[in-house]
Amino acid sequence: MATDDILEEDGPGGEGEGANAPPFTVSELSGAVKRALESRFGRVRVRGELGRISRPRSGHIYLDLKDDAAVLGAVIWRGAAAKLGMDPEEGDEVIAEGRLTTYPGQSKYQLVIERMSYAGAGALLAKLERMKAALAAEGLFAPERKRPIPFLPNVVGVVTSPTGAVIRDILHRLAERFPMRVLVWPVAVQGAACAGEVAAAIRGFNALAPGGAAPRPDVLIVARGGGSVEDLWGFNEEVVVRAAAESAIPLISAVGHETDTTLIDFAADRRAPTPTAAAEIAAPVRAEIAATLAALGDRGARAMARAGRERARRLRDLARLIPAPDALLAEPRQRLDRASEAAPRALKALADRRRLALARGAGGRFGPALLSGAIARRRDRMxxxxxxxGPRLRRRVAEARTGLARVAARLGPEKAARARRRSDERLSALAARLERAGAAPLPAAQARFTATARLLAGLSHRATLARGFALVRGADGAVLKRAANVSPGAGLEIEFADGRVAAAAGGAGPAPAGPAEPAKPRAPRKRAPKEQGSLF
Structure with missing residues (x-):
């Protein structure tokens, strides 16, 4: 008989044919029960409360699902636990989905869970956890994003229902602590329209321009009374959280009671446990500020008075250490009187000593004889x-004339004659003056001779050639001044600063160039005797 038929037969000892059937092993019976159970309940969804939870090092999770009357053992294998998306905790009400099977080792049946979610509010909590993790990963809850709440705002913006007790509590607390202007943006704080209206109110307050018809608030309060998770769900929506995080105005979240937590609490700059506490955070107590200012004023006045007294006492102490003016001037006045009396006598004695010393020693060294001897020696040298x-200058004049003649030979006849006449006139006048003067002052003669030498150098054509110009002569040696005077193919001679080069005019090609004529060396300059020095 097949083991699957066991469940259809009468048990052992019963009436009928089944009573004579052979016995089966425990394993055969357990296997038949497992197959029957899995075929009847292939995949099920079970709702219950989590009881005992065990997490061995293998990574599997063993737990119990229970209600008021029964307990169902369950297991979550390690692979499914990693994909569960939630952390099961004892006491959570969940909906588990999986397959029902048996565990022959302990003669028990159990649920192999593959998926799990919170039941009712638990489902919302699961969604809330996922949204919280995603928004936190974007940095919307980062502490560095938080802005400080202003100490004394001029305008407070409140986003809440205009008909509830929340707005009355906030207005009453603000009036008690520090009366200030309050702008209320009415919104729905529950239901499908809640999230969109709250987000629009936050962005609307931020869109107000400073100094406009409606003043821009310095701080915002988003408030609502307590309620269930479903009632407060509008403040968990992503659009509200992003609006709170993007707000340029510091925002205080006061949603629910102290134990209620929504996602806007994490995105706000400050969380208040109740709406009344939010009003206390937004506004200081005016009486306390006045008392603090009065105390600080009193402390400042006392400190200034004490500092004045300390400085006056210090000044009196220092004044006692300063001697009287007459005592300070008495000794210098006595020294001045003694010096005034001794000064004439000391000056007379000094003059007498210097006169005596001059008469004895210094007068002999600087007498008339010494001066007359020096004058005579200077006169002889002059x-x-x-x-x-005279002879030296005449030689220099002759040499200058010879150089001038050489320069004139290279210049045109008219310029050379004119330069020669001027030079002869100047040299003749200079020589005549030297002959007449004889002992004329040497510096003046040197200056005139230097000017003449500069004139000769300026009239020389070699100075022009040294600046990059060239002198062109024809075959007959005449200087060619115009291009019209040169016929094609005529032989030319070009003189540069460092020599001469033969050339041909026109397109006849260059004439055979001979070696460049070296520049004629200048005659060595005769130096004057050492005792006289060079005139140049």
Whole structure:
């Protein structure tokens, strides 16, 4: 007989044919029960409260699902536990989905859970946890995003229902602590329209321009009374959380009672346990501020008075250490009187000593004989210099004339004659003056000779060639001044600063170039005797 038929036969000892059936092993019977149970309950969803939970090191989770009358053992294998999306805790009401099977080792049946979610409010809590994790990953709840609440705001904006007790509590608390202007943006605090209206109110307050017809609040309060998770769900919506995080105005969240927590609490700059506490956070107590200011004023006045007294006492102590003015001037006045009396005598004695010393020693060294001897020696040297200057200057004049003649040979006839005449006139005048003067002052003669030498150098064409110009001569040696005077193919001679080069005019090609004529060396300059020095 097949083991699957066991469940259809009468048990052992019963009446009928089943009573004579052979016995089966425990494993065969357990296997038949398992197959029958799995075929009848292949996949089920069970709602219950989580009881005992065990997490061994294997990674599996063993737990109990229970209600008022029964307990069902369950297991979540390690792979399914990693994908569960929630952390089962004892006491949670959940809906578990899986397959029902048996565990032959303990003759019990159990539920192998593959999915699990919170039942009722638990489902909302699961969604809330997922949204919280996603928004936190974006940094919307980061502490560095929090802005400080202003100490004394001028305008407070309140987002709440205009008909509930919440707005009356806030207005009453603000009036008690520090009366200020309050702007109320009425919204629905429950239901499908709640999230959109609250988000629009937060963004609307932020859109107000400073100094406009409606003043821009300095701080916002989003408030609502207590309620269930479903009632407060509008403040968990993503649109509300993002509006709170994006608000440029500091925002205080006062949703629910102290034990209620919504996602806007994490995005707000400050969380208040109740709406009344939010009003206390937004406004200080005016009486306390006045008392604090009065106390600070009294302390400041006492501190200034004490500082004045301390400085006056210190000044009196220092004044006692300063001697009287007459005592300070008495000794210097006596020294001045003694010096005034001794000064004439000391000056007369000093003059007498200097006069005596001059008469004895210094007068002999600087007497008339010493001065007359020095004058005579200077006169002799000047006469010798004047006698030697004439011949030397005449030699220099002759050399200058020779150089001038060489320069004139290279210049045109008219310019050369004109320059020669001017130079002869100047040299003749200079020589005549030297002949007449004889012992004329040496510096003046040097200056005139230097000016003449500069004139000769300026008239020389070599200075022009040294600046990059060239002198062109024809075959006959005449200087060519115009291009019209040059016929094609005519031989030319071009003189540069460092030599001469043969060339041909026109397109006839260059004439055979001979070696460049080196510049004629200048005659060595005769130096004057050492005692006279060079005139240049």
């Amino acid at each position: 006469g010798a210099a004047a006698r030697a200057l």
